[in-house]
C-alpha cells in the first residue's frame with residue numbers, strides 16, 4: 001500500500017516545467033515539503049552551485065529524504081558537425097549536475113534514514129528510453145542517459161543495505177518543453193516523428209515517481225521503463 005510522505009523533505013531538480021513540475025506537485029500532495037530547483041533560478045552545472053542548492057534545501061527545510069534528479073536537456077542530431085556546445089551542455093546538466101547533486105545529498109539522505117519514521121530514503125534519477133536503447137541521431141544524449149543508468153546501479157549497490165533506495169526512471173516520449181531547445185532542422189524532424197503518436201503527460205511520470213517513493217521500506221523499485229503505448233522503439 002502507498003505510504004504518505006508527511007514530515008519528509010524532497011528536492012526536485014528541473015522543477016520549473018514538465019516532469020519536474022508535475023513531480024513537485026505530486027510529492028507535495030502526498031505531504032512532503034518540496035524544494036524546487038531550475039536553471040531559471042539556479043544552474044546545477046558546477047559543484048559549488050549544486051552543493052549550495054542541496055545544502056540550502058536541507059538547512060531551510062530541516063532534512064532531506066528524497067532527491068529527484070530530473071533536470072536535463074535533450075539536444076539531438078548526427079555526430080558529424082554537431083555543435084560541441086550542445087554536447088557540453090548535455091554532459092554538464094544530464095551527467096555532472098546529477099552526480100554533483102547526488103554527492104552533496106548523500107550524507108543528508110543517509111541521515112534521513114535513521115531519523116525518519118519511515119526509516120528509508122530515496123534517490124530517483126530520471127534517465128530515458130535513450131538510456132536503454134540507442135538510435136542514430138541521438139549519440140550524445142544516449143551517452144549521457146546511459147551514464148545515468150551506470151552511475152545509479154553502482155551507487156545502488158553501495159547504499160542499498162543502508163536503506164537508501166536508488167531508482168532509475170526511463171520515460172519514453174512525454175509532452176513537455178524538452179524537444180523545444182533543438183536546432184530548427186532537428187526540431188522539425190522530431191515534430192514529424194511524434195506528430196501521429198499519443199505521448200505521455202508529465203503527470204504520468206510524476207505518478208510513476210510517487211509509486212516508487214511511497215513503497216514500504218522493504219520494497220525498492222530499482223528501474224522503471226515507461227513508454228507511451230504507441231511507442232515502438
Ligand SMILES: NC(=O)c1ccc[n+]([C@@H]2O[C@H](COP(=O)([O-])OP(=O)(O)OC[C@H]3O[C@@H](n4cnc5c(N)ncnc54)[C@H](OP(=O)(O)O)[C@@H]3O)[C@@H](O)[C@H]2O)c1
Pocket residue numbers: 013014015016017018019020037038039040041042043044045070071072073074093097126127128129170171172173174175176177178179
Ligand atoms: N519529455 C520527454 O519525452 C522525456 C523522455 C525521457 C526522459 N526525459 C527526461 O526528463 C527530464 C525532465 O525533462 P522534461 O521533459 O520535463 O523537460 P523540460 O520541460 O524541458 O524540463 C527540464 C527541466 O530541467 C531544467 N534545467 C535544464 N538545464 C538546467 C540547468 N543547467 N540547471 C538547472 N536546471 C536545468 C529546466 O529548467 P529551466 O527551464 O529553468 O531551464 C527544466 O525545469 C530530463 O532529464 C529529460 O531528459 C524526458
